[in-house]
Amino acid sequence: MANEKFDFSAGLKKKVFIAFAIGAVMLLVGGLFPQTNEHHGDDHGSDHATEEHHDAGSDSHGDDTHSFNGAEDFEAVTVADSAEAGEEHGAGWFKRFKVDLWINNVYFTGLALIGIFFFALQYAAQAGWSAYIVRIPLAMGQWIVPAGILMLLTWFFVNHDVFHWTHSNLYDPTDSHYDELIAGKSGFFFFGEGGGFPTFFIARMVIFFVLWAWLFTKLKNLSLAEDELGGDGYWFKMRKWSAIFLVIFAVSSSVSAWDWVMSVDTHWFSTMFGWYVFASWWVTGLAFITLVTVLLKEAGYLPQVTSNHLHDLGKFVFAFSIFWTYVWFSQFLLIYYANIPEESVYFVERFLSDKYSPFFFINIILNFIFPFLVLMTRDAKRLNVFLKMVCIVVMFGHFIDFYLMMTPGTMGQNGFFGFTEIGMFLMFGSAFVFVVLRALSSYALVPKNHPMLGEAKHHHI
Template sequence: MVIGAVLLAIGVVLAIFGGGHDSAEEGAGHAFHWYQRLYANLWINNVYFTGIAIIGVFFFALQYAAQAGWSTGFLRVPLSFGYWLPYAGVLMIVTFFIANHDLFHWTHSYLFDKNDAQYDKIIDGKGSFFYWPMDKGTFPVFYIVRMFLFFGFWIFFFNKLKNLSYAEDLNGGNDYWYNIRKWSAFFIIFFAVSSSVSAWDWVMSIDTHWFSTMFGWYVFSSWFVSGLAAITLITIFLKEKGYLPMVNENHIHDLGKFIFGFSIFWAYIWFSQFLLIYYANIPEESVYFIERLSSDVYGPFIFVNLGLNFVLPFLVLMTRDSKRHGIFLKLICSLILFGHWMDFFLMVQPGTLGHNGGIGFIEIGMLLVYVSGAAYVVFGGLAKANLVPKNHPMLEESYHHHI
């Protein structure tokens, strides 16, 4: 965290005094300021780490809904990710209120004024999605309410599942398992809707003219692979420190299979979205990829993104042995976590900063600060209760898991 803070401070100083604060935004005529890069990075990390936190709770709920027993021994690891959600909610809401005009073009009131030279018919047509029931261009009530609702219900479901799981440790019996399964089903239904709508709100609306009907799936797949990589990394870390004695190479193998499979799923969604837009060649759709692929700033990162998030895990995790050895998975999981952070970097920065973006001291520093903060909160939460749910009815199955 200290290293991250120092790098972030260096990046801010260089941005202020390095001459980049007065450059004109290409084709827009608006001056670019150093703090816009800071805001963009706050938003990238808010969205990315919120996703990892909620995916932890989703993975926990999924195991109960599927009546899975193999994962029981390490279920407290993904559950603990939910401890970051209150912090994520506060950071997201505060960042939006401070930086909305610098992040979201649709927040400017002149876009909805038919008498203004900069009136935008397309954004005006989407205005109710943000501003209902108030006038377009005033206060985005509908948008803000959705943000509060999503975080409110995510935190509610996390606390409900966590409290039931901890109570099971004390009291035992099968009733808790059935109760957690019921609440997991409710959560998964809510998550299915909220994860897609939050992706439209927090990421897709940055490029307000552009839209993709696959975008909810795309963000979910990126979040899910990142969450799986974080779960695997922490499970291996705890195992090597002498905790989680019941977790063996078979459990690690299954986590590796999840990462392998969903890295392919992410690539499938990425390619499907790209192919449909490329093939149709409709200007309002293709502009999203053109401004990224044709950019000197972002073009190379597109290929690094595909290499880290698909080619590398596909080739390395193809064999059985690679999914059973911690050293391979630690390396791959670390690279995947950085790779999917870069995925969100490519979703956010081109639409907010244009050619003024890139990966430098601010980006790396901010990432390290968020990684450290999230890890501190998650491990702190993990230490509050037993690492293993000792009265879980399927614990014995997890002990004897073999593939």
């Protein structure tokens, strides 16, 4: 059974291609019948008025008044944020397309990263229970190279529409659009003066992907060499390289969260944001690993995996759904009771907006209440039907989470969730699944010379 290989059959490939085609059709329908409210900006006055209010808002960061006064302040916050979002007046479907492209890039890059992280964590922790399933997260890491290429190309395509800080006039003190706060952060994006090409930002992106891809390749080659040559030497080498990856991941995952997500709302900041994005990526990756494991078992693969292994995977999804909620609530509560305008604006524009407030609550329901209630019992963590249901909900729920992180800061009050968003998600998801399944079919499902196979075989909880 150790030589068992996954057969990525023509029928399965056809299903993946059909899912991709459905996504493409939905994206096309979304483009032909855009449902964004393209003239919502008129309700707030002209662009000139918006810019004036934004300038006034930029000067108010030193104000001692740290409270909002109901609807009037929300209206002011919305207008100011609209300017930061890249002049949303007249924003249409094409901008939605760009924003969704970036959201999906970040979401699926996270899945690939978590695959490598999970694999490395098992070796660094000398875990034995997971020996039968470590090839699944390893296959997820295969997306990291396509993700890096897509991320770099996408940034050049979407930069001004997604990242307000890329506009050069924000850094010119003589320009009417000059933003002192953003100009003060220029050192984080540029090597030289702000307003040019963001060399420092792009350099970080390239360095991170090169390091991730290199370490993934190193770990994969060691794992496959272990299959061929045996011995525990490769296991010790993987422990060493796994520890190196974990240290690099700890830094790079947080910085990439600041770069790719938090900088969308350039005026806003949160010291917990790196943890928050990691928690969202982590529980999504765990859900994907669990779902693939269950589906493989149902297809007749991985007979060695028992209800005890599934129980552990279910506990991970259950526990880290709670962990994500803890980080979400901690960030929300700290900002809520401090009530500092430049911090509170992030939640005000999501919680009080008729566009985003439903998603604010859907986010909590899908990513905490549902998995918490369904996976609470021991039996639920061992039943395929419950695991599949929760994992699908959690993966979609955290896509909503990333949508909520980035769309308000880019689209302002022109944001919408419809065919465009679902279609793009299906297309990226199909491409990701294709790469993962093709990688999974290229080597044995179970590492046949893994020294912990005996422990995995007798794992019982």
